[in-house]
Amino acid sequence: MRFRTIKQMVEICEQEGLTFGSLMLQEQAKQAGQSEDEQFAIMAKYYEIMKEAVHKGLTEDTTSRSGLVGLDAQRVQKRVTAGDASLGGDAGTAMAYALAVSEVNASMGRIIATPTAGSCGIIPGVFVSSQERFGWDDKHMTTGLFSAGAIGYVIANNSFVSGAEGGCQAEVGSAIGMAAGSLVELRGGTPAQAAHAVGLALKNTLGLICDPVGGLVEIPCIVRNGFGAVTALAAADMAMAGVRSVIPSDEVIQVMLEVGAAMPEKHRETAQGGLAQTPTGKQIMKKLYGKG
Template structure:
């Protein structure tokens, strides 16, 4: 059994064995985990259900995050869907809302599925669940999308660290959008080549994205980036399904992303010393957030609780 050290290896395996990316992923997981396919599928069903639960609670909540920096935007976007001024389709609106919802739940310290990380956890559920709901896709087909997206993340993670502190936000939201794009193509019955193409298109568009969280919290700009990345993944998947090919092969896209991560200045790698984290608004918030409280303020807070 191939262990898929590259996307080319994955593509060759799918072509030789006339199988889809999700089938290849299942065979790979079965061979290396020692679990049978039904066990693996049940585990993935549990993960997908958690994604659905997180989205459902997130779109219904206006509770602020623990810092007070974010919260309630997913609900706002869902409400705006019904307004005459809304010009996006329900599918796109849900992608935005579901991505926001997942990251808002993360900021509230609720349960989410890291995919591939907590900071990038919104893209895959946003894209897959919105399409499932709006296109009436069978849940087992959504599961195939999640499995294919998982293998894209796995192969990518062998070439680069998937963390903002190692390679910037391109390694979190960027990779997540590639997983979501490939997952969507799989879900819609695309070929292995189209799955990998979609991931390559999506990831090259977010290459170079820096990690610049305000006050070092995974909230701003993380929440809105996740709100947008499902839509960008869906656009990439649509291009791939229409026959658009990435000129740069996926393996080289990943290599380039890893190289860009190494070139990135440390101030743009989750240190909150650059980018949006150093804007006037961010600095003012950080000062308030980190300022030590006086005894009377602590007493006043406790009284208000």
């Protein structure tokens, strides 16, 4: 890739009149040895799977095999549709859609890991709800996925996207940053605004631990996807309103690396700390595996 940092991406895009998405499409095609059309077609299929997961989560039984989670997306969507959501329709829908995809994952359905299975609901939640609101076509959304991929590429190569390495800040946090930055571009924002959205989003999740109850990507992972979608919308709105991430996004990514490396092992996807070791968490563990 011609870039390794968000700053380099912004500079290239400003010099060449590109977006993060179009830049990533060019670079990905070169790396894969394929045409841009071929790479675009692959990404378009990924977006179809995302939309299918949203629909499935809202219309089918998503109870997980553990029985711990399922159908919360439908509960939230019902409240949003009834006009009772405090968030309002747009943010409430994004939250419901993010929950839907995460519940499909927990019930062994097909999802796209963006960037991981544990954070798979955030980008679809933001993208599909925004597409419905603004009437964008799938081609526009697919370009947005390349933008999200570019941001994820930078984060993965300079910090973490794995909860086992850097805590939930690395999974959910990265997904929020990817969704926020790409949403800015989808809405016509500048590369600089997209960069600020990434920084604003990532700052809000620094230090978030990975503490899955029973070692399953269910509690608290799924609800964090719902909250994450709302945070991504907020970060995108802030950036497009002119709010700056005073600490540049690349520096925030470095802090994520520092914090993740310093995080105790028990708070990095081991189920040995945090919510997993609460009295209720231990009871669930005993029920699932016969041990506390």
